[in-house]
Amino acid sequence: MLMPRENSLIIDRKSWPKDRRWVIGIATISIVATIGYLYEWVSVASLPGGSSRSGFLYGIVAGLIIAFELLLWPRKHVRSWRIGSAQQWLRAHVWLGLLSVPLVLMHAKLLFIGGLLNWALMITFLIVIASGIWGLVLQQFLPRMLLEQVPAETIYDQVDHVASQQCKETERLVKATCEPGIQALHWDKEHLHENLSEQSAEDDNDDPGFVVVTGFRSMTGIQGKVLDTVPVYKTIQGTQSISNHFFSEIRPYLTTGRQSDSLLVSPMETSRLMAKLRATCPTEASFVIDHLEHVCTMRRQLDLQIRIHHWLHGWLLVHVPLSVALGILLLIHVPVALMYW
Ligand code: HEM
Known part of the structure; x- marks a missing residue:
């Protein structure tokens, strides 16, 4: 897949030896x-444009560069087009795209142009370039932010599934410990899964008496899902308020995150609620409250992952359609310009 992983960079310090050659060339x-x-400007004593010798040449080169830039789309989406590595394509895309800016500006008489089509072409070009630079800037720091602030990062498409699984497991724990009549048998023995999205067989166990509590942990760089280990044999008296708060506030937040408009979006509000529960419930229930706080933190991280993902990919909604429009306008511009030459 051509898109770099959300936490890899197109241009960084390590890629500098390769980028240096591009920078020098461009x-x-x-x-x-x-x-x-x-x-040419000095020798003809007027501002050269697209019909001048240099302006015409730069127009051809810029047009070829734009055609090459558009090839990134088939390179990315057509299987039989996998020529060259993704990084090579991206590097050429970024650097040649930047080179097209001075060439287009000189071709377009340093913006002293007229005509609706010319301006439509120019504005579209400038927006494509600006959005490309914006996307590149975002790709420089958002992946690092994801790595640092979302240790519970999961596969984006599975965020909803992971959140609902966690909520279901937490609900089982709350029912088993805080609601009389439902007995928990045991917690699962701790073990680490290498893949966050991997769901253990126990997760799908709908036996209400079987309690599995999931957390996330990072160990020597490997993030994993942890099934915690606390034996629970009976309902803990005096914990009804945990269950009440779980069903009224915590569960909606765990399932829909920020969309729930819950106050638990704020870490401070979460701590306040947990402190209140700790103060009013027996100490033997503190592991349940700890777990609730933990899953709220996890939900906050998944929400942050969703937001970062949208930022990382949202700019393409401008860049790609406008680059297609640019290609179409260019196809009209070339014969029209030649006709009026
Ligand atoms: C005329 C100029 C340009 C055109 C026509 C163009 C067109 C495109 C197209 C068609 C894609 C493929 C999108 C997709 O299918 O995912 C793309 C991606 C991209 N472009 Fe441009 N682009 C231009 C200039 C630039 C410039 C100047 C930059 C940066 C300085 C840039 C940065 C990017 C980046 C970072 C991607 C995403 C690549 C990826 O992560 O897969 N582009 N562009």
Whole structure:
């Protein structure tokens, strides 16, 4: 898949030796092109545009670059097009895209242009470039933020499933410990799964007497799901308020996160509720309250993951459709410009 993993960077310190060659190449071409343009400007004593010698040449090169930029789409989505590595394509995409800016500006008479089609083309081009730079900037720091602030990161498509699974497991624990008449048999022995999305057979066990509590843990860089180990043999008296708060406030938050408009979105409000429960419930129930606090933290992390994911990918909703529009406008621009030359 061409898209870098959400926590990998297109351009970073490690890629600098490769990027340096691009930077030197592009800077050299831009300087030479600018000198050629200035020379023509001085020799003909008027601002060269698309029909001048240098302007025409830069227009052809910029057009070819834009065509190459558009090829990123088939490279990414058409299986038989897998020529070259994803990183090579992306690096060429970013650096050649930037090179097209001075070339297009000189081709377009440094923006002293007229005509609706020319302006539509120019504005579309500038938005595509600006959105590309914005996306690149986002990809520089959001993946790191994801890594640091979302240790419970899971596969994006499975966020809802993981959240609902956690909620179901927590509900079993609350029912077993805080509601008279439902007996918990035991907690599962602690073990670590390498994959967060992996669901153990126990997770699907609907036996109301079997309690499995899931947490997330990071060990030597491997994040995993932890099934905790606390034996529970009977209902704990005086814990009805835990169950009440779970069903009225915590469960809606665990299932729908930020969309629930719950106050538990705030870590401070969560701590306040947990402190209240600790103060009013017997100490033997503290592991249940600890777990509730823990799953609220996990839910907050999953919400942050969703938001980061939207930021990381949302800009493509501008970049891609407008780059298609740019290609279409360019196809109209070329024959029209040649006709009026
Ligand atoms: C005329 C110029 C450009 C055109 C026509 C263009 C077009 C495209 C297209 C078609 C895609 C593929 C999107 C997809 O299918 O996912 C793409 C992705 C992308 N473009 Fe551009 N682009 C241009 C310039 C730029 C520039 C100047 C930059 C950055 C400085 C940039 C950064 C990116 C990035 C980061 C991606 C996402 C690649 C990925 O993560 O898979 N683009 N662009």
